Amino acid sequence: MKKIILAGYMASGKTTTGSLAALTLGLKHYDLDTLMERHTAKSIPQLFTEKGEVYFRKTEHELLKTILDTGDSFVLSLGGGTPCYANNHLFLRRDDVVSVYLRAGIDELVKRLQGNTAYRPQVAGQDGGTFREFVAKHLFDRSWYYYQAKHIINVDDKTPGAVVEQIIQLVS
Known part of the structure; x- marks a missing residue:
């Protein structure tokens, strides 16, 4: 049984890489944000705003x-x-889980996030002047939790396919 969890900052490639990894490994792929939207019948921004x-x-x-x-x-x-949140980082350490932190640098994250903030409540409304600073601080605040993953893959300048190859090596 393989339970592979991908963690990382927004725009680190969790959904794209997860979908490709699942397809390559012949496994189901779940995206927690998508499951939340189906479960609540609301988009992520709506959930943050309304609830x-x-x-x-x-x-x-x-x-x-x-x-x-x-x-x-x-x-x-x-x-x-x-x-x-909610001690979810402990799930990354479970014996039945292969957890992977998809680590992206600040410059890579800013590049991926710019122009794509409307769907992301945590960065929506950040302006160009403070955007990089916000991402850097926010990533710093969250890093300890991401580093609870059992494995770390640096995703800067890598294609999703290259990252999936590394994940396959981890689970083989």
């Missing part, structure tokens, strides 16, 4: 626990903040 972050994080934790407690094999792409 608040506390509701979002509580629901996210319950869904994560439910998925991990199944007997299934899968690849799971977490939301960027998932490991940082």
